[in-house]
Amino acid sequence: xxxxxxxxxxxxxxxxxxxxxxxxxxxxxxxxxxxxxxxxxxxxxxxxxxxxxxxxxxxxxxxxxxxxxxxxxxxxxxxxxxxxxxxxxxxxxxxxxxxxxxxxxxxxxxxxxxxxxxxxxxxxxxxxxxxxxxxxxxxxxxxxxxxxxxxxxxxxxxxxxxxxxxxxxxxxxxxxxxxxxxxxxxxxxxxxxxxxxxxxxxxxxxxxxxxxxxxxxxxxxxxxxxxxxxxxxx
Amino acid sequence: xxxxxxxxxxxxxxxxxxxxxxxxxxxxxxxxxxxxxxxxxxxxxxxxxxxxxxxxxxxxxxxxxxxxxxxxxxxxxxxxxxxxxxxxxxxxxxxxxxxxxxxxxxxxxxxxxxxxxxxxxxxxxxxxxxxxxxxxxxxxxxxxxxxxxxxxxxxxxxxxxxxxxxxxxxxxxxxxxxxxxxxxxxxxxxxxxxxxxxxxxxxxxxxxxxxxxxxxxxxxxxxxxxxxxxxxxxxxxxxxxxxxxxxxxxxxxxxxxxxxxxxxxxxxxxxxxxxxxxxxxxxxxxxxxxxxxxxxxxxxxxxxxxxxxxxxxxxxxxxxxxxxxxxxxxxxxxxxxxxxxxx
Numbered sequence: 001x002x003x004x005x006x007x008x009x010x011x012x013x014x015x016x017x018x019x020x021x022x023x024x025x026x027x028x029x030x031x032x033x034x035x036x037x038x039x040x041x042x043x044x045x046x047x048x049x050x051x052x053x054x055x056x057x058x059x060x061x062x063x064x065x066x067x068x069x070x071x072x073x074x075x076x077x078x079x080x081x082x083x084x085x086x087x088x089x090x091x092x093x094x095x096x097x098x099x100x101x102x103x104x105x106x107x108x109x110x111x112x113x114x115x116x117x118x119x120x121x122x123x124x125x126x127x128x129x130x131x132x133x134x135x136x137x138x139x140x141x142x143x144x145x146x147x148x149x150x151x152x153x154x155x156x157x158x159x160x161x162x163x164x165x166x167x168x169x170x171x172x173x174x175x176x177x178x179x180x181x182x183x184x185x186x187x188x189x190x191x192x193x194x195x196x197x198x199x200x201x202x203x204x205x206x207x208x209x210x211x212x213x214x215x216x217x218x219x220x221x222x223x224x225x226x227x228x229x230x231x232x233x234x
Numbered sequence: 235x236x237x238x239x240x241x242x243x244x245x246x247x248x249x250x251x252x253x254x255x256x257x258x259x260x261x262x263x264x265x266x267x268x269x270x271x272x273x274x275x276x277x278x279x280x281x282x283x284x285x286x287x288x289x290x291x292x293x294x295x296x297x298x299x300x301x302x303x304x305x306x307x308x309x310x311x312x313x314x315x316x317x318x319x320x321x322x323x324x325x326x327x328x329x330x331x332x333x334x335x336x337x338x339x340x341x342x343x344x345x346x347x348x349x350x351x352x353x354x355x356x357x358x359x360x361x362x363x364x365x366x367x368x369x370x371x372x373x374x375x376x377x378x379x380x381x382x383x384x385x386x387x388x389x390x391x392x393x394x395x396x397x398x399x400x401x402x403x404x405x406x407x408x409x410x411x412x413x414x415x416x417x418x419x420x421x422x423x424x425x426x427x428x429x430x431x432x433x434x435x436x437x438x439x440x441x442x443x444x445x446x447x448x449x450x451x452x453x454x455x456x457x458x459x460x461x462x463x464x465x466x467x468x469x470x471x472x473x474x475x476x477x478x479x480x481x482x483x484x485x486x487x488x489x490x491x492x493x494x495x496x497x498x499x500x501x502x503x504x505x506x507x508x509x510x511x512x513x514x515x516x517x518x519x520x521x522x523x524x525x526x527x528x529x530x531x532x533x534x535x536x537x538x539x540x541x542x543x544x545x546x547x548x549x550x551x552x553x554x555x556x557x558x559x560x561x562x563x564x565x566x567x568x569x570x571x572x573x574x575x576x577x
Binding site for chain 2: 147148149159167196201202203204219220222223224225227
């Protein structure tokens with residue numbers, strides 16, 4: 001699915017650039033479509049034909065291409081692992097994906113099928129500790145970023161050093177799984193705070209929320225604007 | 235190094251190496267170059283503006299940013315100057331063009347005030363208004379106030395013939411609180427301790443919500459239009475709650491519900507931002523804050539006093555620059571905001 005989509009985008013981008021180039025070198029005819037796409041690029045916008053295929057990318061063409069390339073490149077690795085059937089055992093970086101929400105949903109459906117229940121009966125749980133999330137369908141997610149407070153490996157903690165601390169913290173592996181609503185959470189509800197997970201630091205798109213163990217008052221984390229991101233750039 | 239490069243070169247160097255500090259560097263540069271302590275202007279006073287700069291023949295045009303609305307303050311001024319009956323207000327954009335013209339003519343004759351709002355919605359009609367104005371020989375007390383958002387089709391003749399004021403709020407908690415207290419000075423009633431305290435907390439809450447908009451997307455995910463109208467509604471509502479509680483602590487649940495669902499929360503459409511709003515409510519509006527056990531945002535102790543002067547003194551002592559800690563935000567947030575603005 002992702003690969004087919006990626007190839008489609010690649011074909012589209014190639015087509016646009018190629019035709020612009022042909023026009024420039026005098027070997028092609030200028031059509032209104034090519035003109036529009038070229039003007040968009042000159043103005044620093046991503047052409048509509050491109051965003052139609054991948055809407056969640058950055059707004060400027062250069063980072064757009066760069067992000068696209070990063071994902072396309074990573075997808076080759078995914079493709080390999082899928083063929084060897086080792087995808088879910090390996091470490092997963094969701095910022096590699098064009099549509100991370102589809103991945104979460106696919107995992108949900110797969111879990112539902114093997115647990116023989118409906119997807120409505122499942123909830124998402126997470127833990128940064130070993131042995132807390134034990135579902136056989138759990139995956140290990142890497143490369144999450146944290147903004148707004150510090151992290152001691154298990155729990156959210158207050159910032160320690162005041163100045164010159166990185167605004168984004170790279171987190172270690174997080175175990176993620178869908179479990180039945182009736183099963184108990186890895187942590188007791190009064191020890192955790194519900195944290196949003198966004199695609200990028202612009203906080204435009206929400207992927208899901210996770211219950212993360214916390215120290216101190218959870219209201220303070222809410223006011224502090226604590227959030228997770230799949231990717232540390234825009 | 236400081237002696238060998240110019241102040242402007244310093245800004246350039248900061249831009250190259252520390253884009254996350256560029257904004258501070260530029261502010262410092264401007265202050266140094268102009269010899270000012272602060273680059274934000276003093277808060278606008280409509281009253282002195284009216285007395286010194288306005289004429290009956292010259293409309294006063296407020297260029298507003300979405301969310302900023304001067305009409306509530308204008309109304310208060312009008313009540314003092316020409317009385318409630320002498321002030322007419324009309325929001326344009328619903329086929330009221332004829333009424334507006336008539337209103338302007340009547341007021342010009344009787345020496346009353348008219349405020350026509352949202353002119354950017356009726357740009358084609360503005361030429362008619364212009365002609366009407368030219369034909370008037372207004373009474374000495376007549377004033378025409380206009381508000382409009384910037385619009386490309388706004389006729390330049392009308393623009394040229396008006397006194398133009400940009401109305402947007404200068405940044406910072408201190409300025410925000412000063413503005414609030416400036417509008418409260420006239421009708422401030424001393425003698426009710428609980429009410430004075432409550433009003434101060436409301437003003438603080440309002441300032442925090444508005445100024446948190448400096449931190450987008452970390453603080454709020456978008457620019458919510460918390461306005462003077464919200465503060466006004468909050469003031470009216472809390473006064474009633476206090477009157478009902480008869481000297482005892484008010485019903486906190488009522489306060490939370492009204493502020494969250496009826497007033498401020500109505501502007502917020504993101505679940506996580508709503509959580510932030512709620513968390514602030516629970517922090518600020520509690521008995522502990524009134525009794526001075528807990529400080530507002532950990533820095534300000536609400537005085538046990540009903541004296542206006544005491545509250546104004548506290549506001550005056552606040553720093554001009556906000557610290558993210560006022561908002562409960564992490565101290566390194568400035569870096570991402572400045573980088574965001576320099577990009």
